[in-house]
Amino acid sequence: MRAVVFDLDGTLIDSCPDICAALNRVLAANALAPLSADSVREMIGDGAQALLARGFAARGGVAQPRHLSAFIAEYEPHSAERTRPYPGIPAALAALHQAGYPLGVCTNKPERAARHILAALGLADHFSVVTGGDSTRFRKPDPRHLAVTLAGLGVAEAVMVGDHANDMQAAAGLSLPSVFVRWGYGQAQGTYSVDTADALPGLIMNMA
Numbered sequence: 001m002r003a004v005v006f007d008l009d010g011t012l013i014d015s016c017p018d019i020c021a022a023l024n025r026v027l028a029a030n031a032l033a034p035l036s037a038d039s040v041r042e043m044i045g046d047g048a049q050a051l052l053a054r055g056f057a058a059r060g061g062v063a064q065p066r067h068l069s070a071f072i073a074e075y076e077p078h079s080a081e082r083t084r085p086y087p088g089i090p091a092a093l094a095a096l097h098q099a100g101y102p103l104g105v106c107t108n109k110p111e112r113a114a115r116h117i118l119a120a121l122g123l124a125d126h127f128s129v130v131t132g133g134d135s136t137r138f139r140k141p142d143p144r145h146l147a148v149t150l151a152g153l154g155v156a157e158a159v160m161v162g163d164h165a166n167d168m169q170a171a172a173g174l175s176l177p178s179v180f181v182r183w184g185y186g187q188a189q190g191t192y193s194v195d196t197a198d199a200l201p202g203l204i205m206n207m208a
Helices: 016-029 037-041 048-058 065-078 089-098 111-120 143-153 165-173 197-205
Strands: 003-006 103-106 129-131 158-162 178-181 192-194
Touching (some): 003 143, 016 048, 089 197, 103 143, 111 129, 165 178, 192 197
Parallel strands (some): 003 103, 003 158, 103 129, 178 192
16 A cells, blocks of 8 residues: 655645744844744744744844754754644544554654654654654755655655645655645645645545
């Protein structure tokens, strides 16, 4: 059976509130003005290091290596305070899990933070593999990041579900189908697209 691999931020969860709060705490510690949630939402998708580079640049600063550890220290303990699954996601995951699909997560977010959030939101038991942005030296859109997730699942065939061009490009690099979810943070063109999480199980179960 084809596996289903999900992106995390903007796909399974709306994590922008907690990401924005942590980023603004780091900016404030460096005497820089805060950013709006709408601004931060457009910066999410390429991992914490890219987020920091964009956030500091937006305030005329330059992110340093020490700011990454500062951000992680600010973010991880608070990463599930205001973060929530998107409507319909818990039911969609349960349906796919109960139907026997192997499920995994491939995210550019650090693995420990990803696992913490999934556990805190009651989603962790659906996934047998979680591959973060620091789990391997590759990151989406590099298809080798997704390939590590597939190897962990023990499958060669899968569909990638995500909200960002990185997700679609990673799938394309392995000649795999992809589903673009329209409720997230990015813009992209996948093999398929859905407007609501309720539509995901039916779409995946009816793929050729």
